[in-house]
Amino acid sequence: DADVTQTPRNRITKTGKRIMLECSQTKGHDRMYWYRQDPGLGLRLIYYSFDVKDINKGEISDGYSVSRQAQAKFSLSLESAIPNQTALYFCATSEPRDGYGYTFGSGTRLTVV
Amino acid sequence: AQSVTQLGSHVSVSEGALVLLRCNYSSSVPPYLFWYVQYPNQGLQLLLKYTTGATLVKGINGFEAEFKKSETSFHLTKPSAHMSDAAEYFCAVTGGGGNNRLAFGKGNQVVVIP
Numbered sequence: 001d002a003d004v005t006q007t008p009r010n011r012i013t014k015t016g017k018r019i020m021l022e023c024s025q026t027k028g029h030d031r032m033y034w035y036r037q038d039p040g041l042g043l044r045l046i047y048y049s050f051d052v053k054d055i056n057k058g059e060i061s062d063g064y065s066v067s068r069q070a071q072a073k074f075s076l077s078l079e080s081a082i083p084n085q086t087a088l089y090f091c092a093t094s095e096p097r098d099g100y101g102y103t104f105g106s107g108t109r110l111t112v113v
Numbered sequence: 114a115q116s117v118t119q120l121g122s123h124v125s126v127s128e129g130a131l132v133l134l135r136c137n138y139s140s141s142v143p144p145y146l147f148w149y150v151q152y153p154n155q156g157l158q159l160l161l162k163y164t165t166g167a168t169l170v171k172g173i174n175g176f177e178a179e180f181k182k183s184e185t186s187f188h189l190t191k192p193s194a195h196m197s198d199a200a201e202y203f204c205a206v207t208g209g210g211g212n213n214r215l216a217f218g219k220g221n222q223v224v225v226i227p
Contacts, residue, residue: 033214033215040220042203043157043217044217045215045216048214058214090157092157094215101147101159101162102147104158106155106156107155
């Protein structure tokens with residue numbers, strides 16, 4: 001099994017729908033992150049969490065919310081999806097003892113029509 | 114805050130030629146630096162990282178990078194390109210310490226020409 005698992009892998013949804021992207025990890029890391037990737041823009045941070053009780057906004061949090069249900073689970077929600085949220089979404093984990101390197105999931109490709 | 118600049122969104126290299134991807138960073142604290150590779154339809158995989166110590170770091174698949182503080186650079190190289198090196202490459206920086214959010218560059222799409 002992968003260290004960081006994202007579900008679903010692909011999703012097409014309609015404008016205005018609420019959608020949740022899920023992330024679970026077996027690394028035992030406290031720190032988890034959600035990024036979105038757009039062509040030519042690299043990865044941009046949406047939200048991050050340093051432990052179960054800690055949630056922080058990243059650089060592009062508008063239109064998104066998150067839930068840290070447990071150390072191993074970190075979900076990203078789009079409350080009312082819009083077409084410019086079409087992107088590739090990545091969940092990642094990290095831990096200081098790993099030199100702060102991130103472990104990424106395989107990504108969720110979301111299309112909003 | 115930390116930031117990364119990667120110039121040239123698309124880089125073409127001939128098979129067997131040197132691969133050189135440039136990364137310049139900005140950081141108000143001693144940086145930790147990373148290179149990630151993304152193959153088509155896959156997630157990001159760590160190529161190599163610099164945290165402390167030796168400034169020339171070696172990674173997987175024959176890649177290496179050198180941290181040059183005076184130039185605020187962390188360029189990625191590979192002596193001889195292989196077809197399998199075709200991918201997107203991202204440089205990233207964090208300030209380490211208690212707040213290790215990674216800031217990514219915009220990436221370099223590498224095309225290897227036979």
